[in-house]
Amino acid sequence: MPDTPPDPPALPVVFRPGRTRAVLTVLAVVAFATITAVGMLLGGLGPGERLSFVLTALLLAGVLLLMARPRLVADETGVTVINLTTKRRLAWPEILRVNLRQGDPWVFLDLSDGTSLPALGIQPGIAKQRALADARALRDLVEARSHALPEAPRD
Incomplete structure (x- = not known):
């Protein structure tokens, strides 16, 4: 199978x-x-x-x-990223990729506007396996929920 x-x-x-x-x-x-x-x-x-x-x-x-404040809240319409002093709401299509590379202190979200947003709610510091599982779960959600943004019309 x-x-x-x-x-x-x-x-x-x-x-x-x-x-x-x-x-x-x-x-x-x-x-x-x-x-x-x-x-x-x-x-x-x-x-x-x-x-x-x-x-x-x-x-x-x-x-x-x-x-101790950081977290990510995923719901039907998108993800709310709550870091130390900031809070940002993202729609699913805005998130292109979820990155947690070896040595990264936390997850980074690649966004459709060309920027990258640190998401401190998933960090491998004390619980590395949990962070990897959470990053995979968020990646699966992004892949299941995101749709490519429509391209701008070309003249």
């Missing part, structure tokens, strides 16, 4: 680096608790100095949680 490609995953589907997200979330909580506790337990500090420890802990935890 010939090998048939697997069916793409059912939509909607969310791709996110689960282990990385869990590690960053735990680090954010531990860092906040530790820095705050140190600030409160140090003797001889005034209220402003203690508040500065708490604010520093909040800032650090916020940065760690921001790093």
Whole structure:
């Protein structure tokens, strides 16, 4: 029996680096608790100095949680790419190719406008096999859902 490609995953589907997200979330909580506790337990500090420890802990935890934000959400009409500070909605035909080459820190999407968009929601850092499976699943979805954009009429 010939090998048939697997069916793409059912939509909607969310791709996110689960282990990385869990590690960053735990680090954010531990860092906040530790820095705050140190600030409160140090003797001889005034209220402003203690508040500065708490604010520093909040800032650090916020940065760690921001790093845990990336994901890709694929639905019937397209893909929403949520990176650290940006969010971009793409229709299926806009995505030409899904790339995850050896050594890449995350997936790159080649777009119909000639640009490439990093998609941090699939990254092989901690869970390489999961990232490869997610990249294949997204590639299968793109191939199943994308249609070539009509060419501009030539005069």
